[in-house]
Amino acid sequence: MSARFKPWDVARAAFCAVMVAAMLLPLLWTLFLSLRPNVDLMRHAPLHPSGPYTLGNYAELFGNRALLRWFLNSLLVSGAQVIGVLALSSLAGYAFGRLRFPGRDWIYGFVLLGLAIPDQSVILTRHHIFSALHWHNSYAALILPGLSAPFGVFLMTETFRALPRGIEDAARLDGASTFGTFWHVLLPQTVPAQASLGIYTFLLSWNDYWWPLISATRPDMYTLTEGMAAAQTNYAEVTGLGVLMAEAVAAGLPVLIVYILFQRHIVRAVTGMVRS
Known part of the structure; x- marks a missing residue:
């Protein structure tokens, strides 16, 4: 057998193909259902690849003002958290990675302890703090907890440390x-x-459900994840599974767009980590 077709290479390629299929098939099935008429889905008619297809499910999304409000809330909260985390993590990373000051290593170690503390373990304390401040059902309550990013501080600290001293x-x-x-x-x-770090922060914030569920109790302050979950009670039977799948596709589009826009930088970052 030639070197190009070693058994290990074939097995590795087959394993990767199975993993890719396992990740893509649910997404493709969701997209497929979002393009099918609700009448066919609700009567459990056989779904033929040849159709029929419709964009009516997506058209209904634009007429749903509550959904648009939840979408804008998620964009605002996620965007604000990305800007805040990048700013704070970059400043902290520069201080820990390039500057010398008393207690630097102790403070840095204390920050890294945050990586070992699950978010669920502080959720009750966080709830009491924001309740005492009367900040629930506000953008401040949805944004500020996400600015605590020990991983971001760690990543930027190590990035600044890896830069050559000569340029400084x-x-x-x-x-x-x-x-x-x-x-x-x-x-x-x-x-x-x-x-x-921006992609990672955006993804965490966009998909966050636990804290908005606790902090945002008014429908006009729901994020997209909380709003979609609240609207799913008997939703498929009342409005239609196709509209529900269209909402899922629309909710995933911002993450896909952000990744495509910054894909080149992500590949450079991963390549640099592997080389180092």
Whole structure:
């Protein structure tokens, strides 16, 4: 057997193909159902690949004002958390990775302890804090908890530490200040890591259901995940499974778009981690 067709390579390719199919088939089935008429779905008629197909399920989404409000809420909350996490993690990462100050290692270790604490273990305390502040059913309550990102601080700290000292020393010789060195010299070098962190943060925030379920009790403050879950009680029997699948497809589109836009930076970040 030639070197191009070793048994291990064939087995690895087959395993990868099975894993890809296992991930893609549910998504393709959801898309398939979202394009089928509700009449056929509700009467359990045989679904032939040849059709019929319709865009009526998606047209109904644009007439659902509550759904559009939930969609905008999720965009606002996720976007604000991405901006906040990138800003705070970059500043903290630069401080922990490039600066020297008393207690730096102790503080950094304390921050990393947050990686070992499940979010569910602090949910009751968080609820009491926001209740005392009367911040429930507000964007502040939905956004602020997500700004605590120990993983983001860790990622940016290690990214800044990996940068060569030469570029920083050259900037200092040219008269750059500490913040100027961070903003103009080092921060642009971390764009791939920031893109990966931004995607990760957006994905966590967009799919978050647990905290919005506790904090947002008014329908106008629901995020998309909470709103869709609240609307699914007997939803398939009343409105139609096709509309429900169309909502699922629409909910996944922002994540797909963000990934496509920043795919090049993510590949660079992963490649850099593997090489290091």
